Amino acid sequence: MQTTDHIMELAGHRQEDFSVCMGCKVCASVCTINDLDIDMNPQEFLLKLFMGEEIKADNPLVRYCTSCYRCASACPWQIRIPEVVRAVKESLGIEARFEKAFKKSLDIWGRVYEPFVVIMSAPDLLMGGYIKFLPKWMEYAGFHFPHKVKRIRTSHTLKKGSSSKEGRS
Amino acid sequence: MKILIIGGGISGISAAKVALAKKHDVTILECAEEPGGLMARIANCRVGFKTFLDEIVNDPRLTIIKQGKIASVDKKEGRFNVTLEDGQSLIADRVIIATGLSPYDPVEYKGKRVLTSLEYDQIIDQRNGELPADFNRVAFVLCVGSRSKEYPLCSSVCCSYSLREIKWTLQRAKPAITVFYNDLRYFGQEFYLEKVYRDAGVTFIRANSRYFDEDETGVNVRYFAEGKMKEERFDYVVLAIGLRPNPMLESLSKFFGFSLNEYKFVKEEEPLKTDVEGIYVSGGALEPMNIKDSILTGFGAGLRAVRNGDIGSEVMPVDERLYREEAPVIAPPEGAFDSCLFYIATDDPGARIFYEFVSSKFIAMARDLKRAGKNVYVVTRNVVAPSYDELEYEEARREGVIAIHLEEGETISFVDGKALINGPGREFVLPADRVISFDDYAHLFKDGEFLSLYRSEPQIRWNPTRWGRKKYHVGFIRHPRSERWEKREIFGAFGEMLLDAEEERALPQVNEERCSGCGSCKDACPQKAIEMEIREKVIAVFGPQVATGEPIAHIKEDTCVSCGLCASTCPSDVISYPEIPEKGNKHALECEIPQPK
Ligand SMILES: Cc1cc2nc3c(=O)[nH]c(=O)nc-3n(C[C@H](O)[C@H](O)[C@H](O)COP(=O)(O)OP(=O)(O)OC[C@H]3O[C@@H](n4cnc5c(N)ncnc54)[C@H](O)[C@@H]3O)c2cc1C
Ligand code: SF4
Ligand code: SF4
Ligand code: SF4
Ligand code: SF4
Ligand code: SF4
Numbered sequence: 001m002q003t004t005d006h007i008m009e010l011a012g013h014r015q016e017d018f019s020v021c022m023g024c025k026v027c028a029s030v031c032t033i034n035d036l037d038i039d040m041n042p043q044e045f046l047l048k049l050f051m052g053e054e055i056k057a058d059n060p061l062v063r064y065c066t067s068c069y070r071c072a073s074a075c076p077w078q079i080r081i082p083e084v085v086r087a088v089k090e091s092l093g094i095e096a097r098f099e100k101a102f103k104k105s106l107d108i109w110g111r112v113y114e115p116f117v118v119i120m121s122a123p124d125l126l127m128g129g130y131i132k133f134l135p136k137w138m139e140y141a142g143f144h145f146p147h148k149v150k151r152i153r154t155s156h157t158l159k160k161g162s163s164s165k166e167g168r169s
Numbered sequence: 170m171k172i173l174i175i176g177g178g179i180s181g182i183s184a185a186k187v188a189l190a191k192k193h194d195v196t197i198l199e200c201a202e203e204p205g206g207l208m209a210r211i212a213n214c215r216v217g218f219k220t221f222l223d224e225i226v227n228d229p230r231l232t233i234i235k236q237g238k239i240a241s242v243d244k245k246e247g248r249f250n251v252t253l254e255d256g257q258s259l260i261a262d263r264v265i266i267a268t269g270l271s272p273y274d275p276v277e278y279k280g281k282r283v284l285t286s287l288e289y290d291q292i293i294d295q296r297n298g299e300l301p302a303d304f305n306r307v308a309f310v311l312c313v314g315s316r317s318k319e320y321p322l323c324s325s326v327c328c329s330y331s332l333r334e335i336k337w338t339l340q341r342a343k344p345a346i347t348v349f350y351n352d353l354r355y356f357g358q359e360f361y362l363e364k365v366y367r368d369a370g371v372t373f374i375r376a377n378s379r380y381f382d383e384d385e386t387g388v389n390v391r392y393f394a395e396g397k398m399k400e401e402r403f404d405y406v407v408l409a410i411g412l413r414p415n416p417m418l419e420s421l422s423k424f425f426g427f428s429l430n431e432y433k434f435v436k437e438e439e440p441l442k443t444d445v446e447g448i449y450v451s452g453g454a455l456e457p458m459n460i461k462d463s464i465l466t467g468f469g470a471g472l473r474a475v476r477n478g479d480i481g482s483e484v485m486p487v488d489e490r491l492y493r494e495e496a497p498v499i500a501p502p503e504g505a506f507d508s509c510l511f512y513i514a515t516d517d518p519g520a521r522i523f524y525e526f527v528s529s530k531f532i533a534m535a536r537d538l539k540r541a542g543k544n545v546y547v548v549t550r551n552v553v554a555p556s557y558d559e560l561e562y563e564e565a566r567r568e569g570v571i572a573i574h575l576e577e578g579e580t581i582s583f584v585d586g587k588a589l590i591n592g593p594g595r596e597f598v599l600p601a602d603r604v605i606s607f608d609d610y611a612h613l614f615k616d617g618e619f620l621s622l623y624r625s626e627p628q629i630r631w632n633p634t635r636w637g638r639k640k641y642h643v644g645f646i647r648h649p650r651s652e653r654w655e656k657r658e659i660f661g662a663f664g665e666m667l668l669d670a671e672e673e674r675a676l677p678q679v680n681e682e683r684c685s686g687c688g689s690c691k692d693a694c695p696q697k698a699i700e701m702e703i704r705e706k707v708i709a710v711f712g713p714q715v716a717t718g719e720p721i722a723h724i725k726e727d728t729c730v731s732c733g734l735c736a737s738t739c740p741s742d743v744i745s746y747p748e749i750p751e752k753g754n755k756h757a758l759e760c761e762i763p764q765p766k
Contacts (some may be wrong), residue, residue, distance in 0.1 A: 019567060
């Protein structure tokens with residue numbers, strides 16, 4: 001059963017760390033998935049979760065979130081959307097190829113190496129009929145950050161488990 | 170008494186005016202090369218600041234120390250001995266902290282075409298003769314460096330100053346303008362201006378962005394609206410940077426021993442006073458605030474500092490000139506229900522100044538209901554929760570109140586205990602056994618003489634509380650907002666009264682011969698101080714004499730506040746101000762706050 005509490009538990013965060021979201025949609029403006037013209041708004045994903053709506057396996061974020069943490073680093077509240085996405089996937093019993101590739105990349109290089117991630121997840125793209133996005137992905141794979149979305153912090157410095165109340169009493 | 174004011178911004182100067190009017194010795198300690206602070210860096214405001222400062226700059230009791238830095242402070246027998254780094258030493262009986270705000274520097278986003286609002290102000294300043302050649306599309310991105318984990322307060326002025334930047338931009342050029350916003354936290358009159366610019370074609374989009382892909386000739390901005398990812402190209406992107414506490418407050422708090430609050434602003438133990446006896450505080454050192462409030466709190470802190478036998482914070486002083494009205498009560502919903510929806514939106518620009526008041530009441534009720542176990546939604550077109558009020562809104566969301574932003578163009582309708590939200594990008598239903606809507610309360614406020622509705626923009630004179638010569642508005646009727654302001658406003662109003670008593674008022678004069686009777690001045694006057702009088706005129710052009718009535722403008726001296734708007738409006742330029750006579754021979758009226766009984 002997919003309950004908000006259960007998802008939060010899987011994500012390893014308190015609900016308030018996500019529900020503090022103020023709806024600015026900054027996350028959507030930088031989300032990597034939107035490089036694929038998929039029209040994904042991570043904020044809507046959070047909202048669905050809090051309204052108790054069930055998130056299905058075909059949700060684009062569940063399918064394609066690359067855990068790039070771009071959303072989290074641009075988000076004013078540094079909300080760790082990929083972690084809640086991962087929790088949803090876990091509750092649905094899915095581990096996306098992206099994720100595997102991502103983890104493996106971390107194992108091998110100690111960082112996300114996009115060309116590797118793209119090659120590893122190519123079958124997913126093919127099966128999902130997203131082959132038409134491949135040129136865009138190749139462009140993306142060509143460099144680490146394809147455009148000047150300047151990053152405040154990289155995923156490595158965003159440590160898991162720190163609460164958003166940090167630095168405030 | 171010797172008064173030391175730390176910070177020569179607009180707030181420090183305001184405090185100095187009051188202290189000088191009471192014939193005290195004032196020293197302004199400014200760490201920069203010149204006084205002025207942020208205001209002097211804003212387009213076209215340098216002159217306004219200078220005029221304001223010029224009124225006291227030659228006062229023999231005033232000393233301005235430039236580039237002064239404090240090395241040590243000693244407190245002996247209730248006096249402060251302050252030693253500067255260059256060895257100079259000062260003695261002060263009272264100290265006013267007016268060190269202002271520190272603008273956020275978004276290094277991670279800035280570029281040649283992605284500018285901060287401070288940089289943009291330099292471009293549109295009238296002194297800058299040439300606008301850039303490619304100036305056809307400008308985007309304003311609000312809330313940069315505020316309302317965030319790092320700095321949870323709302324900076325309270327950046328929505329307003331972006332509107333001012335739009336105004337000045339459009340006065341010089343006609344670029345297409347887009348505003349990316351979360352909320353539009355305007356103040357008073359500015360809600361009318363918003364409407365004016367909407368009607369003039371400025372696009373407002375309720376979605377924010379941090380995707381700025383800049384190249385030689387422009388910036389691509391991505392944002393998510395109407396259920397779609399959109400990308401637009403602009404010539405310039407202006408980041409509405411937030412205003413944070415001045416980091417130098419840390420060292421000052423160590424020198425003087427006063428405390429800071431958890432957000433690193435000065436802790437306000439009593440209105441406009443720190444937790445150390447003899448040390449007061451005003452302007453941006455308190456919280457993010459605009460120029461008018463910086464003046465108001467400067468007047469108030471100045472007054473508090475020079476009064477002997479300070480009154481406590483709990484007493485409401487009495488003075489027949491002070492005008493206040495009780496804020497209406499907004500009662501929580503009663504009876505049995507599971508879900509409750511608060512709808513913060515109104516289409517009436519005249520009611521929008523109450524966004525601030527209504528937002529805070531609704532959010533407080535929402536939190537209570539959530540704690541009582543209800544399902545609570547706050548659906549908004551605009552939540553106005555400036556400065557510390559944003560913390561309440563944040564807490565509400567943390568506690569599980571579900572906040573839903575309606576985009577421009579989305580609609581909501583209420584049927585059978587349900588709310589239907591509908592727009593180009595989404596459609597969904599919320600349970601809503603109870604709906605509490607802004608418009609249910611709008612009638613409570615209608616027809617009040619709210620000062621900020623008429624005067625929130627800087628004008629020729631700075632009158633933060635003056636409504637008329639014998640009427641000074643404070644609290645709800647000045648500007649409907651958080652209660653912490655009312656007590657500050659009371660002190661500010663007394664400071665202002667003191668200065669008004671000092672000042673020879675220059676009344677505008679209509680040249681009756683040349684007045685065409687067009688009535689423009691009457692419409693412009695915020696005080697309703699102008700009446701059109703019918704003047705009998707005898708006309709004799711060849712033949713019999715005929716008496717006709719012709720309207721001319723008449724200014725009612727007792728209600729006119731000398732703001733000068735009529736003179737600047739008159740198309741025939743026939744309203745003038747006489748020279749202000751030399752000051753000095755007039756006795757300062759005493760303006761003491763009655764002691765509590
Ligand atoms: C881009 C921008 C646009 C704005 N536009 C508007 C607008 O259109 N309308 C509006 O109402 N408001 C506007 N504001 C806000 C406005 O600038 C502030 O409300 C106002 O300047 C606050 O005045 P202040 O005197 O409290 O502080 P400041 O203006 O910050 O002045 C503080 C002074 O204290 C000095 N100081 C600081 N620390 C020390 C120290 N340790 N020792 C000695 N001196 C010290 C500083 O050098 C400075 O001169 C804008 C702000 C920004 C950033
Ligand atoms: S982590 Fe996932 S949701 Fe966030 S920007 Fe990357 S792809 Fe989008
Ligand atoms: S950027 Fe953060 S706060 Fe803004 S909508 Fe996305 S998750 Fe919410
Ligand atoms: S005033 Fe508040 S809401 Fe408006 S831009 Fe500044 S921080 Fe954002
Ligand atoms: S100066 Fe002119 S506009 Fe201002 S209050 Fe007097 S009559 Fe009215
Ligand atoms: S605006 Fe000037 S011309 Fe018109 S009525 Fe007023 S004073 Fe007369």
